[in-house]
Amino acid sequence: MEYFYYQNLLTQDAQLNKGECSVQRLKVNIAYDGTGFAGFQVQVKKRTIQLEIEKALEKIHRQPVRIFASGRTDSGVHARSQFIHFDTELELSEQNWENALRTTFPDDITVKNVEKVSSDFHARKNARDKTYRYFIRNTSAIDIFMRNFEWHVPQKLDIQKMKEAALQIEGTHDFTPFSASKSNVKGDKTRTVHHIQLFEEDGRLMVEVKGNGFLTHMVRIIVGTLVDIGLGKKDLDCIEKAFQSKDRRLLGRTSPGKGLFLWEVTY
Amino acid sequence: MEYFYYQNLLTQDAQLNKGECSVQRLKVNIAYDGTGFAGFQVQVKKRTIQLEIEKALEKIHRQPVRIFASGRTDSGVHARSQFIHFDTELELSEQNWENALRTTFPDDITVKNVEKVSSDFHARKNARDKTYRYFIRNTSAIDIFMRNFEWHVPQKLDIQKMKEAALQIEGTHDFTPFSASKSNVKGDKTRTVHHIQLFEEDGRLMVEVKGNGFLTHMVRIIVGTLVDIGLGKKDLDCIEKAFQSKDRRLLGRTSPGKGLFLWEVTY
The missing domain is CATH 3.30.70.660 (Pseudouridine synthase I, catalytic domain, C-terminal subdomain)
Structure with missing residues (x-):
């Protein structure tokens, strides 16, 4: 499973390196058990949700990727439904993105849905x-x-x-x-x-x-x-x-x- | 809270040392979240339910106390209702025992009920x-x-x-x-x-x-x-x-x- 996704991503990567570089914004619906986290936002030497997601994305992209959430949650607070967005140059279908994220996220964060959105979407600013x-x-x-x-x-x-x-x-x-x-x-x-x-x-x-x-x-x-x-x-x-x-x-x-x-x- | 119980127990202990030593068997209804345990039974260098309960009882009695359960549960298995028995020389009411155990058990084991039973009760042998x-x-x-x-x-x-x-x-x-x-x-x-x-x-x-x-x-x-x-x-x-x-x-x-x-x- 994991092997497949990495192979897939490597192929995509190779294609991208050949030239046509386009950036796609993704809106990702996640859930997490907040018990094992010091909250959402990155903090020095603490396990946070943002840190774990950005680590997973760096593993997939082989370079740092910054995420933006609808808002922060405190230490111990859970999310049944939270939204983040990030930009990527990898060309995967929404379904493949879902699978790739599921494979790389830790046990206490899960992806519910991935949607390709226009580049003016913002997880926090557009939240109603x-x-x-x-x-x-x-x-x-x-x-x-x-x-x-x-x-x-x-x-x-x-x-x-x-x-x-x-x-x-x-x-x-x-x-x-x-x-x-x-x-x-x-x-x-x-x-x-x-x-x-x-x-x-x-x-x-x-x-x-x-x-x-x-x-x-x-x-x-x-x-x-x-x-x-x-x-x-x-x-x-x-x-x-x-x-x-x-x-x-x-x-x-x-x-x-x-x-x-x-x-x-x-x- | 914790202070109160230890004081209480010390007084009891002192009274016991004065002479009249009687042994009381206790039937204790417990529940546990098995996630953090390598099962019920004591094993070398592993966190087990029996180990944690016997550690708590040793803290209360200031000497080792052996417990007997209705049966073992495997690693990761939970109990909504499990029974153990042990013998004690401490003279506390059932309610005080409940409180004392609640105070000393770890977060993932809880006591639901304590009952004084006759010395021929056995948590495993009498389970129907x-x-x-x-x-x-x-x-x-x-x-x-x-x-x-x-x-x-x-x-x-x-x-x-x-x-x-x-x-x-x-x-x-x-x-x-x-x-x-x-x-x-x-x-x-x-x-x-x-x-x-x-x-x-x-x-x-x-x-x-x-x-x-x-x-x-x-x-x-x-x-x-x-x-x-x-x-x-x-x-x-x-x-x-x-x-x-x-x-x-x-x-x-x-x-x-x-x-x-x-x-x-x-x-």
């Missing part, structure tokens, strides 16, 4: 909306098989109050208090959250947040604040006060990364 | 029936979040044929051909398989096997044989022939350990 899902285990015992994919909150939660809080966060606001202090987003921090929905089943609580853009830690602070309100540690009106004062400290904790999934990106 | 479940992902793409808990079989399976094969394996037989050649079970290899049921949903196939006892690799060879029959690599009559000749080679492959869960043990 993003949906995140956050999973909370709200029973006394953890589910050991889900321990890297859920935040365990054993205490009783007032779900009704959390739903009321969610309604107050929805809409267009300056989300400064809902962003990490270390956030390096400059300029306007106004974002629109289309909806925050809570679903409960068998002691598992899922929070879905859909919006047109997200600041660093924004979903994790939203979920942490909802949980702290559900536990009675914070009052409902902390949200209104935080929007007014822009004071991060009025809100709840930042929930752990491991419960968070980038679920969908629409273009 | 065992139920295993095996999960197969039967779609072209893997589910990356389930990759350690499912066997990926992308080709089309003839489920109806697999169900017919399952019926032929059910019942009381000499299961010699369904056991690993390295199996160290001596003596009679007659076992009763109460049922083998197949459930299919959303491209995920689950095989449930319930019986009164299992030989080394028995469930994995049953599942591997069903899959090879479902793929058309083996004929239905290979089962009858294998029972007659006791020849392991007539059956299908041994399926990977990672798809297998010890699901239930009844006493």
